[in-house]
C-alpha cells in the first residue's frame with residue numbers, strides 16, 4: 001500500500017465572500033490536495049455580505065443568508081478559527097499568528113481580508129450611535145437603535161448608503177440620506193436616473209439632502225443627537241450611519257512587507273510579491289484596479305482555484321455592473337454609463353411605467369447602460385457589452401430590450417415588422433400589441449397615425465414606438481400611407497412640440513426640469529442648450545414662487561444680468577423709467593463711469609443709457625453704486641420686459657391728449673422684472689403723431705382724446721412690422737389691465753423665443769382680442785400676472801450685490817503664474 | 822513603494838470641485854490667459870482654455886449640457902473632453918485642453 005503524500009497546508013485569512021469561495025473553487029477541482037485552515041475576524045460562519053441589506057430591511061433573517069454552515073467546514077475537513085483575527089504573518093517561517101495565541105504554518109497563504117469602511121474624521125465620529133455598514137455586527141447595532149419614529153441620518157448617497165437608509169425606514173425610522181453631490185449614486189447613474197431615484201426613495205419614505213456637506217456630529221451624553229451641515233443646519237438623529245466608501249484592508253500585508261499600493265498588488269494568477277502568498281477580493285489591486293463588488297471576486301476565485309490546483313488560468317480584470325437592492329426600485333448600471341468622447345446615447349423614457357433607459361454606444365458597440373424602473377434587460381446589455389459585439393444591425397430596437405430585438409434579428413426593418421408575432425408588444429406605455437394595431441387598421445380602415453392613436457392608444461403616450469406604428473401602417477396600406485409630420489418639436493431632444501410641453505407641465509404638476517424630461521420622455525439624458533432654457537422659462541411662468549429657477553439653464557446674459565460683449569466684457573443698462581431721468585441719476589452714472597473706467601457710454605435706441613465694456617468681476621460693484629442712486633436693472637439682456645418708450649405727452653406737448661409719460665412709467669414700474677418667451681418692448685405715444693414709435697413695439701398705446709388705443713404685434717428689427725389695433729379703452733386703469741392681460745396671455749401661451757408678432761401670426765389677432773375684451777378673462781389674466789409679479793418685481797442686481805450667485809463673478813482662484821501644458 | 826519618479830507636470834490646487842456649480846463653469850485667470858473649468862451634470866470636470874475656437878468667446882460663460890458647452894457668443898458647441906467644435910462646426914477648430922486632476926475633492930491644474 002502506497003503512503004499518501006502528506007497534504008499541503010493552505011491557510012486563508014478572511015472568512016468572507018472571497019476567502020470561502022476560493023476554498024470552494026479549490027475543493028471543486030482537487031478536494032484532497034490541501035489541509036485547509038480559515039481565520040475569520042468575525043465570530044461566525046461564512047455568509048452572503050451583500051444580503052445584509054435585506055436583513056437590515058427585515059426582508060431576510062441571518063439564517064437565510066448563511067452561505068456555508070458549520071457542517072460544510074466539518075465535511076471538508078476545514079479548520080475554522082472564527083473570531084480570531086490574524087495579527088501577523090511570518091513569511092520567513094511561513095506561519096500566521098492570530099488572536100488568542102494561535103499559530104498555524106502554511107505552504108500556501110491566501111489573503112482575503114476584504115476592506116474596511118471609511119469613517120469620516122468628523123468631530124463626534126466616536127459617539128455612540130455612529131456606525132458603519134459592513135458586517136452583521138453593524139446590522140445588529142442598527143436594528144437595536146431602530147425604534148419606530150426615531151430618526152436616522154445616513155452620510156453617503158451611494159449604493160450602500162441608500163440600502164442602509166431604505167432598510168432603516170422599513171424598520172420604522174425616518175431616514176435621510178446626505179449626499180455631497182446633487183446626483184445619488186453618481187458613480188453608477190446619470191443625472192436623470194439619479195433624479196428618478198431621489199423621487200422613488202421619497203415615495204418609500206427615504207428623504208435625501210443633496211449637495212449637503214457634513215461638518216460635525218453633535219452629541220448628547222456621549223450619544224449622537226444630530227448632524228451639523230456646513231450650511232449651518234442641524235439634522236437631528238438617533239442613529240448616524242457612515243456609508244462613504246471603503247478602503248482595502250491591507251494592514252497585515254503591509255506589515256509583512258508585501259507589495260501594497262492602494263490594495264495588495266497581485267499578478268494575473270492572483271499571486272502577491274511573495275510566490276507563496278496569494279490575495280483575492282476587495283483587498284487586492286490588480287492591474288491598478290481595486291474592486292468593490294462580488295462579480296469580479298467570483299472571477300478571481302475561479303482563477304485562483306485553478307492556480308492552486310496546477311492549472312494555468314489567468315485573471316485579466318473585470319467589467320462591472322451594479323444593481324440596487326431596494327424592493328420595487330429597479331436600478332442597473334454598467335460600463336461607460338456616462339458616455340464620453342466618441343460615444344452616442346440612445347435614451348428611452350416611459351413615463352407611464354417610470355422607466356428611463358440610457359444605452360451608450362461607442363464604435364457601434366454597447367459601451368455602457370443605465371436602466372431605471374425596468375432593469376430586466378440589464379444582464380443582456382451587460383453581455384453585449386462584454387462580448388464587444390457589433391450592434392449596428394439591432395440598433396433601432398436595442399433600447400426596447402432583448403425580447404423585441406431577438407424577435408426581429410437579422411431581418412430588414414419592414415420584413416422584421418412583418419415577421420413580428422401578433423402578440424409582440426409595440427406600445428409599452430399602453431400595452432398594445434402588433435395584432436391589435438393591424439386589426440384596427442384593417443378592420444376600421446385607419447389610414448393615419450393620428451387615427452391609430454385615437455383608436456388603439458398605441459404611440460399616443462411617449463411616441464417612442466411611432467416609427468414601428470408607422471411601419472405597420474405602411475405594411476398594411478402600402479403606398480397609400482404617407483408619413484405626416486406633427487407640430488415642430490422643441491428641439492432634437494424630444495419629438496414633442498412646445499404646446500404639448502406647456503400644457504402637460506401644468507396639468508401634471510411638473511415642477512423641475514428633470515421631472516419634465518422624465519414625464520415627457522426626453523430622448524437625451526440632460527437636454528441641450530435649446531430645450532433647457534425653454535423648459536426653465538415654462539416652469540418659471542407656470543409656478544411663480546414655487547419653482548426654483550435653474551440658473552445653469554439660462555443664457556449667460558440672464559444668468560449674470562448683463563449683456564455679454566464680443567470681447568467677453570459686459571454692458572450695463574440701468575432702468576430709466578419711461579425714458580425719464582434726473583440730474584442725480586446722470587451724476588451717479590457719470591461717477592460710476594469714472595470710478596470703473598468704463599470705456600463707452602451710449603444712448604440706446606430704447607431711451608436709456610448703456611455702459612459698455614464693464615469687466616465681469618466689476619459688475620456687482622458697479623451695480624452697488626447704481627443701486628445706491630436708486631437705479632435698478634434695465635433687463636436689457638432679458639427675455640422679459642425691456643424698455644417702455646414714451647413721449648412727453650400732456651406734461652409739455654401742445655398736442656398731447658393724455659399723460660403718456662406717466663402711463664409709460666406706471667406700466668414699467670408694474671411690469672418690470674417679468675420673464676416672457678421673448679423680449680417685450682412697450683411704447684406709449686401721447687397722440688397719433690406717435691413720437692414714441694408705439695406702433696412698432698410689441699405692445700403700444702396711442703393716446704387719443706377719448707381714451708387709449710391698445711396696439712399689439714409690432715417690431716422694427718429683423719422684420720419691420722406695424723402693430724394691429726387690439727382694442728380701445730376709456731381709462732388709464734383699463735389700459736393697464738388690458739396690457740398686463742395681453743402680456744400674461746402671451747407669457748402663458750407663446751413658444752419660447754417667439755416674439756409677440758410671430759405668436760400673433762400663429763394664433764391670430766382674434767384669439768388675443770377675445771381675451772382682452774372679455775372682462776372676466778382679462779381680469780383672470782391680470783390677476784395671474786399680478787401674482788407672478790409679487791415674486792419677480794425684484795432687482796436682480798441688488799440681490800447679487802447682497803451676495804447671491806457670487807461664484808458667477810469671482811474667479812475660482814487668484815491669478816496664477818501659469819504656462820499650461 | 823516605487824522609486825520617486827519626477828512628475829513632469831506641476832500640479833496646482835485651484836479650488837474644490839464643489840466650488841463649481843453642476844452644469845456650470847468657473848474661470849481661473851492666469852498669466853497665460855483664462856482657463857475654464859467645467860462641471861457637468863453627472864459631476865465630471867474638464868478644463869479648457871477659455872477661448873472659443875470661433876471668435877474667442879469665453880466658453881466659461883456658456884451653457885453646459887451633457888459633456889459639451891455652448892459658446893455664449895454665436896452658439897458653437899464645444900466638446901469638453903477634447904475642446905473640439907461639434908456638429909456642423911466639427912473640424913473647424915479646437916479649444917486647447919488643460920490637464921486637470923481631482924484629488925480628494927480638490928482640483929489641480931497641470932502646467933510645465
Ligand code: SRM
Nearest residue numbers: 563571603604605606607608636643715716717718719755
Ligand atoms: C443697445 C441697443 C442698441 C443701441 O445702442 O441703441 C441694442 C443692442 C442690442 N440689440 Fe437691439 N438694441 C437696442 C435697441 C433695439 C431696437 C430699438 C428699440 O428698442 O426701439 C430694436 C428694434 C425694435 C425691435 O425690437 O423690434 C432692436 C432690435 C433688435 C433685434 C431684432 C429683434 C427682432 O425680433 O427682430 C435683436 C436680435 C434679437 O433680439 O434676437 C437685437 C439684439 C440686440 C443685442 C441684445 C444683441 C445681442 O444679443 O447681444 C444688442 C445688445 C448690446 C448690449 O450689450 O447692450 N436688437 N434693438 C439698444 C438697446 C435698447 C435698450 O435700451 O434696451
Ligand SMILES: Cc1cc2nc3c(=O)[nH]c(=O)nc-3n(C[C@H](O)[C@H](O)[C@H](O)COP(=O)(O)OP(=O)(O)OC[C@H]3O[C@@H](n4cnc5c(N)ncnc54)[C@H](O)[C@@H]3O)c2cc1C
Nearest residue numbers: 014016017018041049050085086113114281282292293294
Ligand atoms: C451591505 C452591503 C451590501 C452589498 N451589496 C452588494 C451588491 O449588491 N452587489 C455586489 O456586487 N456587492 C455588494 N457588496 C460588496 C460585497 O459584499 C463585497 O464586494 C464582498 O463582500 C467582498 O468580499 P471579500 O471577501 O473581499 O471581503 P469580505 O466579504 O468583507 O470578507 C473579508 C473578511 O475578512 C475578515 N478579515 C479581515 N481582516 C482579517 C484578519 N486580519 N484576520 C481574519 N479575518 C479578517 C473580515 O472580518 C471579513 O469577514 C455589498 C457590501 C455590503 C457591506
Ligand code: SF4
Nearest residue numbers: 565566604605717718
Ligand atoms: S444692430 Fe446689430 S450690431 Fe447693432 S447693436 Fe443691434 S445687434 Fe448689435
Ligand code: FES
Nearest residue numbers: 873875876878892
Ligand atoms: S466665439 Fe464662440 S461661437 Fe463665436
